[in-house]
Amino acid sequence: xxxxxxxxxxxxxxxxxxxxxxxxxxxxxxxxxxxxxxxxxxxxxxxxxxxxxxxxxxxxxxxxxxxxxxxxxxxxxxxxxxxxxxxxxxxxxxxxxxxxxxxxxxxxxxxxxxxxxxx
Numbered sequence: 001x002x003x004x005x006x007x008x009x010x011x012x013x014x015x016x017x018x019x020x021x022x023x024x025x026x027x028x029x030x031x032x033x034x035x036x037x038x039x040x041x042x043x044x045x046x047x048x049x050x051x052x053x054x055x056x057x058x059x060x061x062x063x064x065x066x067x068x069x070x071x072x073x074x075x076x077x078x079x080x081x082x083x084x085x086x087x088x089x090x091x092x093x094x095x096x097x098x099x100x101x102x103x104x105x106x107x108x109x110x111x112x113x114x115x116x117x118x119x
Contacts, residue, residue: 003030003043013037016093036097062108068095069105069112 004027005011011023013034021034023043030038040059069087072080072095080091087105 001030001032001035001045002027003035003038003045004028004047006042006044011038011041011043013041014099016090016099040098064096065092065100065105065108066112068092069109071095073112 003023005023005025008025010025013021013023015033015037017033019033021030021038022028023030023038025047027047030043042059069092072087072091077091080088082088087109089100089102089105092105093100
């Protein structure tokens, strides 16, 4: 599948597996492992696609991570959390499909935990 960068600036994608890809405005053939991340970053399926930034919902990274953490909390997968109770980054990254830093995961986990305690 060929995808196109949404602006004149190329989109660089690095996966947790170590694979890297740069998607150009002119179009780049994108292997399946990169498609989810490329589309989440706004890459287009056609060079003629018009994106109205006013109406197009933005990718809400924090919401995606928070939703994944909620699913992990509701699930019963033994490897979803470390011994200290914080999310396992590998499990979290597999759920969201992109890299998440420890600090970011911990901050969002704290917010999700607090909203659950307040309910």
